[in-house]
Amino acid sequence: MTVMSDDRLDLELVWFLREEADDLYGAPDAEAMTWRLMNADRSLRRRLDRLVARPIVRVALVGMLLAAALGTTLIVGAIQRGLVTNGQVILSPGLVLDTTTGKLSASALCAGRCADAAEVAYSRDGRTLAIVDRDGTAGDMQTGAAEMSVWRYASGSGSPTLLVTCGIDAACGGPSFSVDGKRLAYVEADLDPATHTEFTTARVIVIDMATGKDAIVPHPPGFPFSLSWTSDGRIVEVNQGPHDRNPRTYVIDPKTGKAVEQRTDKWRFATGSASPDGSQIAFLVFDSGPHSDGIMHPEDYDFDVWLAGVDGADLRHLYRGDPAEFDGGSHPVWSPDGRLLALGLHPIGGDSRVLIIDAENGALMQSFDSPASVSAWSTAG
Amino acid sequence: MEDAGGALRTPIAADLALETFVVEHYDRLLRLARLICRDATDATDAVQAGLEQAWRRRSSLRDPERRRGWLDRIVVREAIRISRRQRSLVQRLFGLDQDVEWIEPAALPMANIELRMALRAAFESLSPEQRAVVALHLYAGHSVAETADIVGAPLETVRSRLRLARERLRHALEESIA
Numbered sequence: 001m002t003v004m005s006d007d008r009l010d011l012e013l014v015w016f017l018r019e020e021a022d023d024l025y026g027a028p029d030a031e032a033m034t035w036r037l038m039n040a041d042r043s044l045r046r047r048l049d050r051l052v053a054r055p056i057v058r059v060a061l062v063g064m065l066l067a068a069a070l071g072t073t074l075i076v077g078a079i080q081r082g083l084v085t086n087g088q089v090i091l092s093p094g095l096v097l098d099t100t101t102g103k104l105s106a107s108a109l110c111a112g113r114c115a116d117a118a119e120v121a122y123s124r125d126g127r128t129l130a131i132v133d134r135d136g137t138a139g140d141m142q143t144g145a146a147e148m149s150v151w152r153y154a155s156g157s158g159s160p161t162l163l164v165t166c167g168i169d170a171a172c173g174g175p176s177f178s179v180d181g182k183r184l185a186y187v188e189a190d191l192d193p194a195t196h197t198e199f200t201t202a203r204v205i206v207i208d209m210a211t212g213k214d215a216i217v218p219h220p221p222g223f224p225f226s227l228s229w230t231s232d233g234r235i236v237e238v239n240q241g242p243h244d245r246n247p248r249t250y251v252i253d254p255k256t257g258k259a260v261e262q263r264t265d266k267w268r269f270a271t272g273s274a275s276p277d278g279s280q281i282a283f284l285v286f287d288s289g290p291h292s293d294g295i296m297h298p299e300d301y302d303f304d305v306w307l308a309g310v311d312g313a314d315l316r317h318l319y320r321g322d323p324a325e326f327d328g329g330s331h332p333v334w335s336p337d338g339r340l341l342a343l344g345l346h347p348i349g350g351d352s353r354v355l356i357i358d359a360e361n362g363a364l365m366q367s368f369d370s371p372a373s374v375s376a377w378s379t380a381g
Numbered sequence: 382m383e384d385a386g387g388a389l390r391t392p393i394a395a396d397l398a399l400e401t402f403v404v405e406h407y408d409r410l411l412r413l414a415r416l417i418c419r420d421a422t423d424a425t426d427a428v429q430a431g432l433e434q435a436w437r438r439r440s441s442l443r444d445p446e447r448r449r450g451w452l453d454r455i456v457v458r459e460a461i462r463i464s465r466r467q468r469s470l471v472q473r474l475f476g477l478d479q480d481v482e483w484i485e486p487a488a489l490p491m492a493n494i495e496l497r498m499a500l501r502a503a504f505e506s507l508s509p510e511q512r513a514v515v516a517l518h519l520y521a522g523h524s525v526a527e528t529a530d531i532v533g534a535p536l537e538t539v540r541s542r543l544r545l546a547r548e549r550l551r552h553a554l555e556e557s558i559a
Contacts, residue, residue: 004558009551010519016500017520021412027421034400036429037436244526245535249449269537287537327511327545328538348545349509351465 059165062149099356102368119173120376123181124276128209130175130184148172149185164207176227178277182209185227185235204237206254218257220250226331231278232311238271238331249270249283251310264315266306271331274310276339282307282332282341282359291357295312305332305341305357317360333374344374393481400435410456417460417509427463431456439551453521454531457513496557503553512541512545
Protein backbone atom coordinates (compact mmCIF):
# COMPACT_ATOMS: atom_id res chain seq x y z
CA MET A 1 0.00 0.00 0.00
CA THR A 2 1.19 3.55 -0.77
CA VAL A 3 2.53 5.43 2.27
CA MET A 4 1.54 9.06 2.25
CA SER A 5 3.58 11.87 3.82
CA ASP A 6 1.96 14.19 6.39
CA ASP A 7 2.26 17.17 4.03
CA ARG A 8 0.59 15.33 1.17
CA LEU A 9 -2.16 14.10 3.50
CA ASP A 10 -2.90 17.62 4.76
CA LEU A 11 -2.91 18.97 1.20
CA GLU A 12 -5.41 16.33 0.09
CA LEU A 13 -7.55 16.95 3.15
CA VAL A 14 -7.62 20.72 2.65
CA TRP A 15 -8.77 20.26 -0.96
CA PHE A 16 -11.36 17.74 0.13
CA LEU A 17 -12.69 20.00 2.89
CA ARG A 18 -13.00 22.94 0.52
CA GLU A 19 -15.03 20.84 -1.90
CA GLU A 20 -17.21 19.46 0.86
CA ALA A 21 -17.84 22.89 2.32
CA ASP A 22 -19.05 24.10 -1.07
CA ASP A 23 -21.69 21.35 -1.21
CA LEU A 24 -24.52 23.59 -0.01
CA TYR A 25 -27.37 22.37 -2.17
CA GLY A 26 -30.67 23.37 -0.56
CA ALA A 27 -29.25 25.94 1.85
CA PRO A 28 -30.89 29.36 1.80
CA ASP A 29 -28.92 32.45 0.84
CA ALA A 30 -28.05 35.25 3.26
CA GLU A 31 -31.16 37.25 2.38
CA ALA A 32 -33.45 34.30 3.10
CA MET A 33 -31.62 33.62 6.36
CA THR A 34 -32.10 37.26 7.41
CA TRP A 35 -35.81 36.89 6.77
CA ARG A 36 -35.91 33.68 8.82
CA LEU A 37 -34.15 35.33 11.74
CA MET A 38 -36.46 38.34 11.71
CA ASN A 39 -39.52 36.10 11.83
CA ALA A 40 -38.13 33.61 14.32
CA ASP A 41 -37.87 36.33 16.91
CA ARG A 42 -41.58 37.00 16.70
CA SER A 43 -42.83 33.44 16.92
CA LEU A 44 -45.04 32.13 19.70
CA ARG A 45 -42.68 29.24 20.29
CA ARG A 46 -39.84 31.64 20.93
CA ARG A 47 -41.91 33.48 23.52
CA LEU A 48 -42.82 30.21 25.20
CA ASP A 49 -39.16 29.13 25.25
CA ARG A 50 -38.22 32.40 26.89
CA LEU A 51 -40.95 31.98 29.49
CA VAL A 52 -39.77 28.46 30.36
CA ALA A 53 -36.18 29.70 30.44
CA ARG A 54 -36.98 32.09 33.29
CA PRO A 55 -35.48 30.72 36.52
CA ILE A 56 -38.60 31.24 38.61
CA VAL A 57 -40.74 29.30 36.11
CA ARG A 58 -38.18 26.50 35.95
CA VAL A 59 -38.05 26.21 39.74
CA ALA A 60 -41.85 26.03 39.88
CA LEU A 61 -41.94 23.34 37.18
CA VAL A 62 -39.24 21.34 38.92
CA GLY A 63 -41.20 21.47 42.17
CA MET A 64 -44.42 20.31 40.58
CA LEU A 65 -42.84 17.50 38.61
CA LEU A 66 -40.84 16.21 41.54
CA ALA A 67 -43.95 16.07 43.70
CA ALA A 68 -45.80 14.17 40.97
CA ALA A 69 -42.96 11.72 40.44
CA LEU A 70 -42.32 11.04 44.10
CA GLY A 71 -44.59 8.03 44.59
CA THR A 72 -42.92 6.01 41.88
CA THR A 73 -39.31 7.04 41.99
CA LEU A 74 -36.55 4.53 42.27
CA ILE A 75 -35.33 6.43 45.31
CA VAL A 76 -38.28 5.49 47.51
CA GLY A 77 -37.55 1.78 47.45
CA ALA A 78 -34.08 2.34 48.77
CA ILE A 79 -35.32 4.70 51.45
CA GLN A 80 -37.93 2.30 52.77
CA ARG A 81 -35.50 -0.58 52.97
CA GLY A 82 -32.71 1.55 54.35
CA LEU A 83 -30.33 -0.44 52.17
CA VAL A 84 -27.85 0.67 49.59
CA THR A 85 -27.81 -1.67 46.63
CA ASN A 86 -27.04 -1.03 43.01
CA GLY A 87 -29.80 0.23 40.77
CA GLN A 88 -29.52 1.64 37.29
CA VAL A 89 -26.97 3.90 35.71
CA ILE A 90 -28.40 7.34 35.10
CA LEU A 91 -27.42 8.95 31.81
CA SER A 92 -27.17 12.66 31.34
CA PRO A 93 -30.41 13.45 29.54
CA GLY A 94 -32.63 11.70 32.08
CA LEU A 95 -32.40 8.20 30.70
CA VAL A 96 -31.55 5.18 32.82
CA LEU A 97 -29.52 2.20 31.69
CA ASP A 98 -30.13 -1.29 33.08
CA THR A 99 -26.60 -2.53 33.77
CA THR A 100 -27.61 -6.16 33.28
CA THR A 101 -29.45 -5.96 29.98
CA GLY A 102 -28.32 -2.65 28.55
CA LYS A 103 -31.96 -1.65 28.12
CA LEU A 104 -32.64 2.08 28.08
CA SER A 105 -35.72 3.67 29.57
CA ALA A 106 -36.91 7.06 30.70
CA SER A 107 -36.09 7.82 34.30
CA ALA A 108 -39.14 7.81 36.56
CA LEU A 109 -37.33 10.43 38.57
CA CYS A 110 -37.36 12.75 35.60
CA ALA A 111 -40.95 12.07 34.54
CA GLY A 112 -42.05 14.81 32.23
CA ARG A 113 -38.80 16.70 32.21
CA CYS A 114 -36.17 14.13 31.35
CA ALA A 115 -34.48 16.25 28.74
CA ASP A 116 -33.54 18.84 31.34
CA ALA A 117 -31.89 16.60 33.96
CA ALA A 118 -28.16 17.07 33.47
CA GLU A 119 -26.79 15.65 36.72
CA VAL A 120 -28.07 13.71 39.71
CA ALA A 121 -26.32 12.95 43.02
CA TYR A 122 -27.46 10.84 45.95
CA SER A 123 -26.49 10.83 49.59
CA ARG A 124 -25.14 7.45 50.60
CA ASP A 125 -28.34 6.53 52.47
CA GLY A 126 -30.32 7.35 49.31
CA ARG A 127 -32.56 9.81 51.15
CA THR A 128 -31.20 13.07 49.86
CA LEU A 129 -31.07 13.90 46.21
CA ALA A 130 -29.46 16.77 44.29
CA ILE A 131 -30.72 17.45 40.77
CA VAL A 132 -29.10 19.77 38.27
CA ASP A 133 -31.14 21.02 35.35
CA ARG A 134 -29.45 21.83 32.09
CA ASP A 135 -29.49 25.47 31.15
CA GLY A 136 -30.48 26.08 27.57
CA THR A 137 -28.83 29.46 27.46
CA ALA A 138 -25.32 28.73 28.64
CA GLY A 139 -24.15 26.49 25.83
CA ASP A 140 -21.04 25.13 27.55
CA MET A 141 -20.65 21.49 26.57
CA GLN A 142 -18.32 20.62 29.40
CA THR A 143 -20.59 21.46 32.28
CA GLY A 144 -24.15 21.82 31.05
CA ALA A 145 -24.93 22.95 34.56
CA ALA A 146 -27.41 25.56 35.63
CA GLU A 147 -30.04 25.28 38.34
CA MET A 148 -29.67 22.84 41.19
CA SER A 149 -32.21 21.77 43.79
CA VAL A 150 -31.62 19.46 46.76
CA TRP A 151 -34.45 17.41 48.25
CA ARG A 152 -34.71 15.37 51.44
CA TYR A 153 -36.97 12.34 51.53
CA ALA A 154 -38.12 11.40 55.02
CA SER A 155 -38.34 7.67 55.63
CA GLY A 156 -41.83 6.30 55.02
CA SER A 157 -43.21 9.64 53.90
CA GLY A 158 -44.04 10.68 50.38
CA SER A 159 -43.34 14.39 50.75
CA PRO A 160 -39.84 15.61 50.03
CA THR A 161 -38.47 18.75 51.60
CA LEU A 162 -36.65 21.30 49.48
CA LEU A 163 -33.37 22.05 51.24
CA VAL A 164 -31.25 24.05 48.84
CA THR A 165 -31.65 25.78 45.51
CA CYS A 166 -28.88 27.29 43.49
CA GLY A 167 -28.50 28.73 40.04
CA ILE A 168 -30.69 31.82 39.97
CA ASP A 169 -27.74 34.21 39.77
CA ALA A 170 -25.05 31.70 38.73
CA ALA A 171 -24.79 28.24 37.23
CA CYS A 172 -24.46 25.34 39.65
CA GLY A 173 -23.46 21.73 39.13
CA GLY A 174 -21.23 18.83 40.10
CA PRO A 175 -23.05 18.08 43.38
CA SER A 176 -21.59 15.45 45.71
CA PHE A 177 -22.60 14.41 49.22
CA SER A 178 -19.98 13.61 51.84
CA VAL A 179 -19.68 9.99 52.97
CA ASP A 180 -21.67 10.68 56.15
CA GLY A 181 -24.26 12.68 54.18
CA LYS A 182 -23.87 15.72 56.40
CA ARG A 183 -22.32 17.99 53.81
CA LEU A 184 -22.88 18.75 50.15
CA ALA A 185 -20.19 20.10 47.84
CA TYR A 186 -21.00 21.69 44.51
CA VAL A 187 -19.58 24.04 41.90
CA GLU A 188 -20.99 27.52 41.41
CA ALA A 189 -19.86 29.24 38.22
CA ASP A 190 -20.23 32.67 36.65
CA LEU A 191 -21.00 33.10 32.98
CA ASP A 192 -18.49 35.13 31.00
CA PRO A 193 -20.26 38.47 30.39
CA ALA A 194 -18.18 39.02 27.25
CA THR A 195 -19.20 35.90 25.39
CA HIS A 196 -22.12 34.30 27.28
CA THR A 197 -20.91 30.92 26.08
CA GLU A 198 -18.29 30.04 28.67
CA PHE A 199 -18.06 29.89 32.42
CA THR A 200 -15.12 31.94 33.63
CA THR A 201 -14.86 31.94 37.41
CA ALA A 202 -15.99 29.04 39.56
CA ARG A 203 -16.16 28.32 43.26
CA VAL A 204 -16.40 25.07 45.19
CA ILE A 205 -19.00 25.49 47.92
CA VAL A 206 -19.71 23.17 50.85
CA ILE A 207 -23.05 23.32 52.64
CA ASP A 208 -23.71 21.89 56.08
CA MET A 209 -26.97 20.02 55.50
CA ALA A 210 -28.09 20.41 59.13
CA THR A 211 -27.62 24.16 59.45
CA GLY A 212 -27.61 25.35 55.83
CA LYS A 213 -24.38 27.21 56.53
CA ASP A 214 -22.13 27.37 53.48
CA ALA A 215 -18.45 28.05 52.89
CA ILE A 216 -16.22 28.50 49.86
CA VAL A 217 -13.42 25.94 49.57
CA PRO A 218 -10.17 27.26 48.03
CA HIS A 219 -9.27 25.30 44.93
CA PRO A 220 -6.39 25.26 42.44
CA PRO A 221 -6.46 27.43 39.31
CA GLY A 222 -8.77 26.05 36.64
CA PHE A 223 -12.41 25.09 36.35
CA PRO A 224 -13.69 22.41 38.77
CA PHE A 225 -16.31 20.13 37.20
CA SER A 226 -16.51 16.95 39.25
CA LEU A 227 -16.41 16.51 43.02
CA SER A 228 -16.41 13.55 45.41
CA TRP A 229 -15.44 12.98 49.04
CA THR A 230 -12.86 10.95 50.93
CA SER A 231 -13.83 9.21 54.18
CA ASP A 232 -11.93 11.80 56.25
CA GLY A 233 -13.82 14.74 54.75
CA ARG A 234 -11.44 15.86 52.02
CA ILE A 235 -12.73 16.71 48.55
CA VAL A 236 -11.59 15.01 45.36
CA GLU A 237 -11.83 17.61 42.62
CA VAL A 238 -11.43 17.13 38.87
CA ASN A 239 -10.30 20.40 37.44
CA GLN A 240 -9.93 21.61 33.87
CA GLY A 241 -6.58 23.34 33.67
CA PRO A 242 -6.73 27.13 33.25
CA HIS A 243 -4.75 27.17 30.01
CA ASP A 244 -4.89 23.80 28.27
CA ARG A 245 -8.22 22.50 29.70
CA ASN A 246 -6.63 19.13 30.33
CA PRO A 247 -8.20 17.40 33.35
CA ARG A 248 -6.30 17.13 36.60
CA THR A 249 -7.40 15.53 39.86
CA TYR A 250 -6.72 17.11 43.27
CA VAL A 251 -7.45 16.08 46.85
CA ILE A 252 -8.34 19.21 48.82
CA ASP A 253 -8.63 19.70 52.57
CA PRO A 254 -11.61 22.09 53.01
CA LYS A 255 -10.32 23.24 56.39
CA THR A 256 -6.86 24.35 55.28
CA GLY A 257 -7.37 24.69 51.52
CA LYS A 258 -4.32 22.51 50.92
CA ALA A 259 -4.61 20.84 47.49
CA VAL A 260 -2.52 17.85 46.41
CA GLU A 261 -2.48 16.98 42.71
CA GLN A 262 -2.96 13.25 42.09
CA ARG A 263 -0.30 12.85 39.45
CA THR A 264 2.07 9.94 39.07
CA ASP A 265 4.72 8.80 36.64
CA LYS A 266 1.92 6.74 35.03
CA TRP A 267 -0.05 9.73 33.77
CA ARG A 268 -0.15 13.47 33.41
CA PHE A 269 -3.88 14.05 33.04
CA ALA A 270 -6.65 12.03 34.66
CA THR A 271 -10.18 12.33 35.99
CA GLY A 272 -10.63 10.75 39.41
CA SER A 273 -13.53 10.04 41.72
CA ALA A 274 -13.67 8.67 45.25
CA SER A 275 -15.42 5.41 46.10
CA PRO A 276 -18.73 5.60 48.04
CA ASP A 277 -16.92 4.82 51.31
CA GLY A 278 -14.25 7.41 50.49
CA SER A 279 -11.33 5.02 50.85
CA GLN A 280 -10.13 4.82 47.23
CA ILE A 281 -9.92 6.93 44.11
CA ALA A 282 -10.48 5.52 40.61
CA PHE A 283 -8.69 7.39 37.82
CA LEU A 284 -9.67 7.39 34.16
CA VAL A 285 -6.59 8.22 32.14
CA PHE A 286 -6.58 9.43 28.54
CA ASP A 287 -3.09 10.61 28.00
CA SER A 288 -0.34 10.70 25.44
CA GLY A 289 3.35 10.53 25.99
CA PRO A 290 5.58 13.56 25.57
CA HIS A 291 5.21 15.01 22.11
CA SER A 292 8.01 17.53 22.02
CA ASP A 293 8.30 16.98 18.29
CA GLY A 294 4.70 18.11 17.90
CA ILE A 295 3.54 14.73 16.66
CA MET A 296 1.13 12.48 18.48
CA HIS A 297 2.59 9.00 18.43
CA PRO A 298 -0.06 6.28 18.53
CA GLU A 299 2.12 4.01 20.65
CA ASP A 300 2.33 6.70 23.35
CA TYR A 301 -1.40 7.13 23.69
CA ASP A 302 -3.08 5.40 26.62
CA PHE A 303 -6.56 4.66 27.90
CA ASP A 304 -6.37 3.13 31.35
CA VAL A 305 -8.14 2.92 34.68
CA TRP A 306 -6.03 3.07 37.82
CA LEU A 307 -6.99 2.65 41.47
CA ALA A 308 -5.24 4.17 44.50
CA GLY A 309 -5.78 5.06 48.12
CA VAL A 310 -6.80 8.65 48.81
CA ASP A 311 -3.19 9.58 49.57
CA GLY A 312 -1.83 7.83 46.49
CA ALA A 313 -0.80 4.63 48.29
CA ASP A 314 -1.45 1.16 46.84
CA LEU A 315 -1.57 2.38 43.26
CA ARG A 316 -2.58 -0.43 40.96
CA HIS A 317 -3.58 -0.81 37.34
CA LEU A 318 -7.18 -1.87 36.98
CA TYR A 319 -8.13 -1.84 33.29
CA ARG A 320 -6.51 -1.17 29.94
CA GLY A 321 -8.74 -0.13 27.05
CA ASP A 322 -8.06 0.33 23.39
CA PRO A 323 -6.98 3.94 22.76
CA ALA A 324 -7.80 3.51 19.07
CA GLU A 325 -11.42 2.84 19.95
CA PHE A 326 -12.12 5.82 22.23
CA ASP A 327 -10.91 9.40 22.28
CA GLY A 328 -12.11 10.50 25.72
CA GLY A 329 -14.48 10.00 28.58
CA SER A 330 -15.89 11.50 31.76
CA HIS A 331 -14.83 10.66 35.31
CA PRO A 332 -15.47 7.09 36.58
CA VAL A 333 -18.81 6.60 38.34
CA TRP A 334 -18.88 4.14 41.24
CA SER A 335 -21.79 1.81 41.94
CA PRO A 336 -23.46 2.50 45.31
CA ASP A 337 -21.94 -0.67 46.82
CA GLY A 338 -18.47 0.29 45.57
CA ARG A 339 -17.95 -2.96 43.67
CA LEU A 340 -18.34 -1.72 40.10
CA LEU A 341 -17.28 1.24 38.01
CA ALA A 342 -19.20 2.78 35.10
CA LEU A 343 -17.11 4.51 32.48
CA GLY A 344 -18.87 6.91 30.15
CA LEU A 345 -16.66 6.89 27.06
CA HIS A 346 -16.60 8.67 23.76
CA PRO A 347 -16.04 6.15 20.97
CA ILE A 348 -14.61 7.22 17.65
CA GLY A 349 -17.45 7.52 15.21
CA GLY A 350 -20.17 6.83 17.79
CA ASP A 351 -22.28 8.59 20.38
CA SER A 352 -21.26 7.17 23.74
CA ARG A 353 -20.46 3.82 25.25
CA VAL A 354 -20.79 2.71 28.84
CA LEU A 355 -18.35 0.12 30.13
CA ILE A 356 -19.02 -1.58 33.47
CA ILE A 357 -15.87 -2.96 35.07
CA ASP A 358 -15.23 -4.81 38.31
CA ALA A 359 -13.59 -2.39 40.76
CA GLU A 360 -11.70 -5.23 42.43
CA ASN A 361 -10.07 -7.07 39.52
CA GLY A 362 -10.73 -4.80 36.53
CA ALA A 363 -12.72 -7.41 34.61
CA LEU A 364 -14.94 -5.97 31.90
CA MET A 365 -18.49 -6.90 32.93
CA GLN A 366 -20.63 -5.13 30.33
CA SER A 367 -20.29 -2.80 27.35
CA PHE A 368 -23.28 -0.89 26.01
CA ASP A 369 -23.76 1.68 23.26
CA SER A 370 -25.49 4.65 24.74
CA PRO A 371 -26.98 7.92 23.52
CA ALA A 372 -25.37 9.87 26.37
CA SER A 373 -22.65 9.78 28.96
CA VAL A 374 -22.97 8.58 32.56
CA SER A 375 -24.22 10.97 35.21
CA ALA A 376 -24.72 8.80 38.31
CA TRP A 377 -25.47 5.30 39.56
CA SER A 378 -28.70 5.06 41.51
CA THR A 379 -29.54 2.90 44.46
CA ALA A 380 -31.94 0.03 43.78
CA GLY A 381 -35.63 0.46 44.12
CA MET B 382 -27.52 52.36 13.46
CA GLU B 383 -26.50 51.19 16.92
CA ASP B 384 -25.88 53.35 19.93
CA ALA B 385 -22.91 52.83 22.25
CA GLY B 386 -24.61 50.05 24.18
CA GLY B 387 -25.60 48.10 21.10
CA ALA B 388 -29.29 48.99 21.39
CA LEU B 389 -31.03 49.76 18.13
CA ARG B 390 -33.08 52.88 17.62
CA THR B 391 -35.87 51.72 15.30
CA PRO B 392 -37.23 48.43 13.98
CA ILE B 393 -36.09 49.33 10.46
CA ALA B 394 -32.58 50.08 11.72
CA ALA B 395 -32.63 46.79 13.57
CA ASP B 396 -33.58 44.91 10.39
CA LEU B 397 -30.83 46.60 8.42
CA ALA B 398 -28.26 45.88 11.09
CA LEU B 399 -29.35 42.24 11.23
CA GLU B 400 -29.04 41.95 7.46
CA THR B 401 -25.52 43.42 7.56
CA PHE B 402 -24.59 41.05 10.35
CA VAL B 403 -25.90 37.99 8.48
CA VAL B 404 -24.32 38.96 5.14
CA GLU B 405 -20.97 39.49 6.84
CA HIS B 406 -20.79 36.08 8.53
CA TYR B 407 -23.36 33.71 7.03
CA ASP B 408 -21.39 32.25 4.13
CA ARG B 409 -18.31 31.38 6.18
CA LEU B 410 -20.33 29.93 9.07
CA LEU B 411 -22.53 27.87 6.76
CA ARG B 412 -19.49 26.24 5.14
CA LEU B 413 -17.96 25.52 8.53
CA ALA B 414 -21.20 23.98 9.81
CA ARG B 415 -21.59 21.97 6.59
CA LEU B 416 -18.35 20.13 7.35
CA ILE B 417 -19.63 19.10 10.77
CA CYS B 418 -23.21 18.30 9.79
CA ARG B 419 -24.12 15.58 7.34
CA ASP B 420 -26.06 17.82 4.98
CA ALA B 421 -26.81 21.43 4.16
CA THR B 422 -30.19 21.33 5.92
CA ASP B 423 -28.68 20.51 9.29
CA ALA B 424 -25.93 23.03 8.65
CA THR B 425 -28.53 25.70 7.95
CA ASP B 426 -30.34 24.88 11.20
CA ALA B 427 -27.08 25.11 13.12
CA VAL B 428 -26.16 28.46 11.61
CA GLN B 429 -29.65 29.85 12.16
CA ALA B 430 -29.65 28.80 15.82
CA GLY B 431 -26.13 30.16 16.25
CA LEU B 432 -26.88 33.48 14.62
CA GLU B 433 -30.02 33.87 16.74
CA GLN B 434 -27.96 33.39 19.90
CA ALA B 435 -25.20 35.66 18.68
CA TRP B 436 -27.59 38.42 17.63
CA ARG B 437 -29.35 38.40 21.00
CA ARG B 438 -26.05 38.65 22.85
CA ARG B 439 -24.17 40.93 20.47
CA SER B 440 -24.02 43.83 22.91
CA SER B 441 -22.04 41.67 25.36
CA LEU B 442 -19.15 41.25 22.92
CA ARG B 443 -17.07 44.35 23.42
CA ASP B 444 -13.97 43.32 21.52
CA PRO B 445 -14.71 43.14 17.75
CA GLU B 446 -11.47 41.22 17.18
CA ARG B 447 -12.93 38.30 19.13
CA ARG B 448 -16.08 38.20 17.04
CA ARG B 449 -14.94 35.55 14.56
CA GLY B 450 -13.87 33.06 17.23
CA TRP B 451 -16.98 33.85 19.25
CA LEU B 452 -19.29 33.16 16.31
CA ASP B 453 -17.36 30.04 15.31
CA ARG B 454 -17.72 28.73 18.86
CA ILE B 455 -21.48 29.25 18.98
CA VAL B 456 -22.15 27.77 15.55
CA VAL B 457 -19.75 24.82 15.89
CA ARG B 458 -21.36 23.80 19.16
CA GLU B 459 -24.81 24.05 17.63
CA ALA B 460 -23.62 21.95 14.67
CA ILE B 461 -22.22 19.27 16.98
CA ARG B 462 -25.40 19.26 19.06
CA ILE B 463 -27.60 18.90 15.99
CA SER B 464 -25.37 16.21 14.47
CA ARG B 465 -25.36 14.13 17.63
CA ARG B 466 -29.10 14.43 18.08
CA GLN B 467 -29.88 13.58 14.47
CA ARG B 468 -27.60 10.59 14.33
CA SER B 469 -28.62 9.13 17.60
CA LEU B 470 -32.33 9.45 16.85
CA VAL B 471 -32.01 7.98 13.35
CA GLN B 472 -29.77 5.15 14.50
CA ARG B 473 -32.03 4.24 17.34
CA LEU B 474 -35.19 4.34 15.26
CA PHE B 475 -34.01 2.72 12.05
CA GLY B 476 -30.62 1.22 12.84
CA LEU B 477 -29.17 2.84 9.74
CA ASP B 478 -25.50 2.60 9.03
CA GLN B 479 -23.47 5.48 7.73
CA ASP B 480 -23.31 4.51 4.06
CA VAL B 481 -24.52 7.23 1.74
CA GLU B 482 -24.99 7.39 -1.99
CA TRP B 483 -24.33 10.37 -4.18
CA ILE B 484 -23.82 11.26 -7.80
CA GLU B 485 -20.60 12.84 -8.99
CA PRO B 486 -20.22 15.05 -12.06
CA ALA B 487 -19.16 12.90 -15.01
CA ALA B 488 -16.43 15.36 -15.95
CA LEU B 489 -14.30 14.38 -12.97
CA PRO B 490 -11.64 11.71 -13.62
CA MET B 491 -12.58 8.32 -12.18
CA ALA B 492 -9.56 8.28 -9.88
CA ASN B 493 -10.62 11.60 -8.31
CA ILE B 494 -14.17 10.39 -7.84
CA GLU B 495 -13.02 7.25 -6.06
CA LEU B 496 -10.62 9.25 -3.94
CA ARG B 497 -13.32 11.67 -2.93
CA MET B 498 -15.82 8.90 -2.24
CA ALA B 499 -13.31 7.16 0.01
CA LEU B 500 -12.48 10.38 1.82
CA ARG B 501 -16.11 11.31 2.24
CA ALA B 502 -17.01 7.90 3.65
CA ALA B 503 -14.10 8.13 6.08
CA PHE B 504 -14.92 11.72 7.02
CA GLU B 505 -18.57 10.89 7.69
CA SER B 506 -17.56 7.97 9.87
CA LEU B 507 -15.85 10.40 12.26
CA SER B 508 -17.77 11.68 15.26
CA PRO B 509 -19.20 15.24 15.03
CA GLU B 510 -16.55 16.35 17.53
CA GLN B 511 -13.78 14.94 15.35
CA ARG B 512 -15.22 16.53 12.22
CA ALA B 513 -15.40 19.82 14.11
CA VAL B 514 -11.72 19.83 15.09
CA VAL B 515 -10.65 18.80 11.58
CA ALA B 516 -12.81 21.55 10.05
CA LEU B 517 -11.64 24.21 12.48
CA HIS B 518 -7.97 23.30 12.18
CA LEU B 519 -7.53 22.31 8.54
CA TYR B 520 -10.33 24.28 6.89
CA ALA B 521 -10.89 27.40 9.02
CA GLY B 522 -7.20 27.71 9.89
CA HIS B 523 -7.50 27.87 13.67
CA SER B 524 -4.51 26.69 15.70
CA VAL B 525 -4.92 23.60 17.88
CA ALA B 526 -5.17 25.81 20.98
CA GLU B 527 -7.80 28.04 19.34
CA THR B 528 -9.68 24.93 18.24
CA ALA B 529 -9.67 23.62 21.80
CA ASP B 530 -11.02 26.94 23.01
CA ILE B 531 -13.78 26.96 20.39
CA VAL B 532 -15.03 23.43 21.02
CA GLY B 533 -14.51 23.75 24.79
CA ALA B 534 -12.41 20.61 25.06
CA PRO B 535 -9.01 19.96 26.65
CA LEU B 536 -5.99 20.48 24.45
CA GLU B 537 -5.03 16.81 24.81
CA THR B 538 -8.47 15.72 23.69
CA VAL B 539 -8.33 17.95 20.62
CA ARG B 540 -4.87 16.66 19.71
CA SER B 541 -6.14 13.14 20.14
CA ARG B 542 -9.20 13.78 17.97
CA LEU B 543 -7.03 15.31 15.26
CA ARG B 544 -4.56 12.46 15.38
CA LEU B 545 -7.22 9.77 15.18
CA ALA B 546 -9.13 11.60 12.46
CA ARG B 547 -5.95 12.01 10.41
CA GLU B 548 -5.15 8.32 10.83
CA ARG B 549 -8.55 7.28 9.60
CA LEU B 550 -8.50 9.68 6.65
CA ARG B 551 -4.93 8.68 5.78
CA HIS B 552 -5.96 5.03 5.77
CA ALA B 553 -8.87 5.78 3.43
CA LEU B 554 -6.65 7.77 1.09
CA GLU B 555 -3.87 5.22 0.98
CA GLU B 556 -6.29 2.39 0.29
CA SER B 557 -7.95 4.36 -2.44
CA ILE B 558 -4.65 5.25 -4.12
CA ALA B 559 -3.44 1.66 -3.86
